[in-house]
Amino acid sequence: MPELPEVETTVRGLSEVLMGEKIIDVKLYRTSLRRPIPSDIQERLVGSTIVSLSRRAKYGIIVNDRDDALIFHLGMSGRWKINPENFEKHDHFVLKTKNNRVVSLCDPRRFGSLDLVEKSQLSEWPYFKKLGAEPLTENFSPEYLQKKLFSSPTPIKKALLDQKIVAGVGNIYACEALYQAKIHPHRAGKNLTLTEITALVFAVKDILQKAIAEGGSTLKDYARPNGELGYFSTKFKVYGKEGEACKCGCTIERVSLGGRSTFFCSSCQK
């Protein structure tokens, strides 16, 4: 499943080919993904020029000079392809620019989404309205997290996945950040010290930034025909490593916490 770093890398990859481009054609081969795709998507996009690309949580936002924001989510299996040599069954949305650049959104499982929102309404859009701090901004600070965890009996691992607290940190990165910060995933948020919270905030940012940097290093590949955006391999320290040895020599464990697999080292994480 694409996590925040993959979405960020995708947005950067798309920026390289779409920024400043005039859209001359939009093809839509389905009326819905996870939810209906706006039926006026073609008339609102064709003829406009793309003026910005950005990310919020795990959503990519493409804004045109009519102040329409095309918002995409990659769901479980979505990915963008740049200048694909041929199209396949799951290319649901294809956009072509005046300079003959073509991008397509391929989503076999259709858990992704495509929405159109007026730029001025973005912060009020239902899927954005309740989102917490963006992890890579200054808003996500130790003081902010401490305030959110104050009196919270929720295990810290579960709190990190709460989109109202911090937006877009998925299961993998929550596990990895807790491991780096040496905090046991079951600890209640309210019992964390400011020192621990500070280490955790740093770890979240550090791990996401490193993953983005790694994704960025693969960006050059996207220039090739059929270059696909969306996935890259990252080396994880605990995620998916149940039964393997931690660097301390102990065995990495897996428990289910709030329905999500949680990997940790009970010796390193207290």
Ligand SMILES: [Zn+2]
């Ligand atoms: Zn360990």
